[in-house]
Amino acid sequence: MSWCPGPRCLLPFSSSSSQAIEESMAEQNHTTVTEFILIGFTDHPKLGVILFLVFLSFYIITLLGNMGMVLLIRLDARLHMPMYFFLSHLSLLDACYSSVIIPQILVTLFVRTSVSYNSCATQFFFFTVCAGTECFLLAVMVYDRYVAISSPLLYSSAMTPGTRWGLVAGAYSGGLSGAILRTACTFTLSFCGPNEINFFFCDLPPLLELSCSDTTTSQILILFFGNFVILVNALVILVSYLFIIRAILHVKSVGGRARTFSTCASHLTAVMLFFGTLTFMYMRSNSNKSLEEDKVVSVFYTVVIPMLNPFIYSLRNKEVKAAFRKVINRLQISQAM
Template identity: 75%
Template sequence: MFNLNPMILATLTKDKMIISYGQCATQFFFFTICAATECFLLSVMAYDRYVAISNPLLYTAAMSPRRCWCLVAGAYGGGLFGAILRTTCTFSLFFCENNQINFFFCDLPPLLKLACSDTTNVEIIIVFFGNFVILANALVILISYMLIIKAIMKMQSSGGRVKTFSTCASHLTAVALFFGTLIFMYIRSSSGKSLEEDKIVSVFYTVVIPMLNPLIYSLRNKDVKAAFRKVTGRFQVSQSLQN
């Protein structure tokens, strides 16, 4: 979901990087809309899997093209609203003369540290909305998978259970990686936060996870699985020959 910002990549390769106030706000806005939209889309995908597993014969009727478009539009609408709210609140603050951002890109934690004005009200609004988005979508995903497990347990064949649940493996992996880093970054106690830790985590969910997502989702493809086994088999053979 995340698009790698060229300025982020440039920052990783240089000691210093200059970004204007407008560019910082723009980067912050699009980063937020991508993150919030992905939260909503992951919960929509969980609901889609629940419908497909619990009512496979009625899936086409239950998930009609119109309903799918409405769900996707709702996800992007929620992301857009969150980005507007978060960006407006953050950049309504007054920033000090010391405008060096100790981060790879314009994110909330380092920007709040630069603010000279009182950030209490802004933090309450941003933290409340951010936590609501993360926890609400995590709850939807949790309930969806509880219902999925309930539907799977009703199946007679154990092989069918494993095969059905394996279709959710890629989505569960993406959910665990994405929500795990978001919770670590934004929901954990502020007393235990370290900006250096946040910098490492930010690279993980802006660079590493987007690179892994295509691999995670494509592993369901039979051709990709066969190619992956072929590569790992060659690697094991070469290792045994060296030993």
């Protein structure tokens, strides 16, 4: 090994050493985030109290409406049909959906809540499971309506208990697989600080903004799969409704057409509300996105829609209203005795 005196021999060593020291200092300054702080909606205490009461009332109505629907379908023999079987799972999903989000909202209305990294990932996972499963389940429900309208005589043999459970299991599997992919892509990113999430729960857009690593690959995977789920289910729903409309047009009487279409009106309303907000939230270009707009839209599909669904499906449904009146009559008779 030769020895070379002079400054020219020291230059390569000095340059590489300086670069190594700078990289080491940069790594030391990038501390890994162990918790996130949710900013929420507002810092004004008076407005926070009003919003707290509003969201709490929404949450109570959501739980009572959806769990009441599940119990009603289970208790009344007239509702033991495939359509109501799927509706009971939709109501259960909506109750779980709200329970993942609203309690967190209620806390953030008063203080900037800190949540651990693992708690944030857990909330994101279960929220994504519920949202993805609901996409698939709404497509399953419109397929059920298509079979009932196009082949009413074969409906019972087509929608056997095994078929129903298979379709529901497929919906849950689709939601679960999507949640695993999106959670893995999001929480394998590096979060070095800041750790303040300008949102009221751990959602995808604000989390990606906080990441200090390259999110290009993750965003491509997340957006591709998310858009794929939305578009495929929307396509299934659209094609099914085209076949339903064709079947309705073959009904001779006007009254028959109206009665047949009324069985789909509630589902169509729920589909338009849910997919409309999801499309606005996740399928816009990044240049058109605003976190303040995202907050409003997120409240709509995580709080308002789960609360409205029981009313959408019950107000226009004679069988559900009859079953509800039957339960009320039973309660009045038991109280009288």
